[in-house]
């Protein structure tokens with residue numbers, strides 16, 4: 001299989017890009033792949049913290065780019081999961097610290113050693129986004145089920161299309177099943193219709209995400225929470241498996257079918 | 269975007285999605301989102317809407333006496349699609365002489 005470079009992005013900030021990158025990278029490695037997650041969000045770096053690797057940073061991506069060290073020196077090997085590495089970035093430099101050609105070069109180098117290269121990028125319209133996404137072939141767009149996030153996702157999808165990324169697939173994060181059931185939240189099917197994009201996963205709003213970030217343990221290492229399962233399923237779909245969508249546990253005994261019906265916007 | 273009911277609501281009432289209490293918040297959100305996306309994708313600026321309004325006024329007032337200050341033009345959600353709706357109040361129209369029966 002040819003190595004794949006996937007940028008994880010969003011229109012709006014704070015919707016779960018870093019969380020998704022950490023968990024999907026970890027899950028892809030757990031499936032037996034060689035994976036590197038790059039922190040491409042130079043302004044707001046925190047992939048290292050979410051992955052619990054912040055104390056092991058010696059060199060960052062920017063050091064490799066300005067020739068302070070080689071690229072391989074920036075790789076932090078995750079001791080918990082075989083095959084998983086991350087490349088941190090630095091906070092205190094300008095947003096345009098990484099040029100698009102540099103990022104392409106970095107990705108090309110990494111393709112020699114890894115099956116998957118995931119890039120955690122800044123939110124959409126920010127200057128750093130184009131740079132971070134430059135080396136990627138595919139894109140995952142993260143949104144939450146609310147009007148402003150979906151609106152901003154539409155813009156970034158247009159931008160990704162103009163950059164000829166393919167496939168571009170959507171993660172709907174922080175779904176609250178009971179609100180979808182009541183019709184209080186945008187339905188996933190409706191969001192997909194309006195954005196005209198394929199779905200790769202639905203992730204519930206889950207307290208386990210907070211505890212995992214606090215500990216620096218990505219959920220997909222060992223958690224059995226619903227969010228962990230959702231991220232594992234996304235990784236599996238990325239790897240080409242046909243995974244059915246999970247029961248996000250519909251309350252009031254409506255069960256899987258009831259939830260999916262609502263999530264997909266039927267029966268209104 | 270469809271401009272199918274441009275003038276359809278001259279006398280009719282408008283429907284602001286937020287006024288439809290019977291619809292769930294999720295549905296109202298989707299309706300508003302659809303309108304936002306048409307604005308974004310077609311790159312329709314407020315200035316453009318204003319110019320379009322002025323042009324429409326020029327055309328219509330050749331035929332009917334309208335209240336120019338009360339005209340409202342907006343993209344809205346209408347039966348599953350987004351439409352350009354204009355509300356154009358008509359000033360008192362006087363009965364024409366010589367048209368009475370017999």
Ligand SMILES: Nc1ncnc2c1ncn2[C@@H]1O[C@H](COP(=O)(O)OP(=O)(O)O)[C@@H](O)[C@H]1O
Nearest residue numbers: 013014015016017018019174204205206209210
């Ligand atoms: N599925 C989820 N359930 C609960 N909290 C979440 C979920 N996804 C993300 N969060 C929280 O949302 C916040 C923003 O997430 P983050 O991944 O840093 O977003 P971004 O990288 O897009 O700015 C974090 O506090 C994170 O813990």
Ligand SMILES: [Mg+2]
Nearest residue numbers: 017018041044
């Ligand atoms: Mg982030």
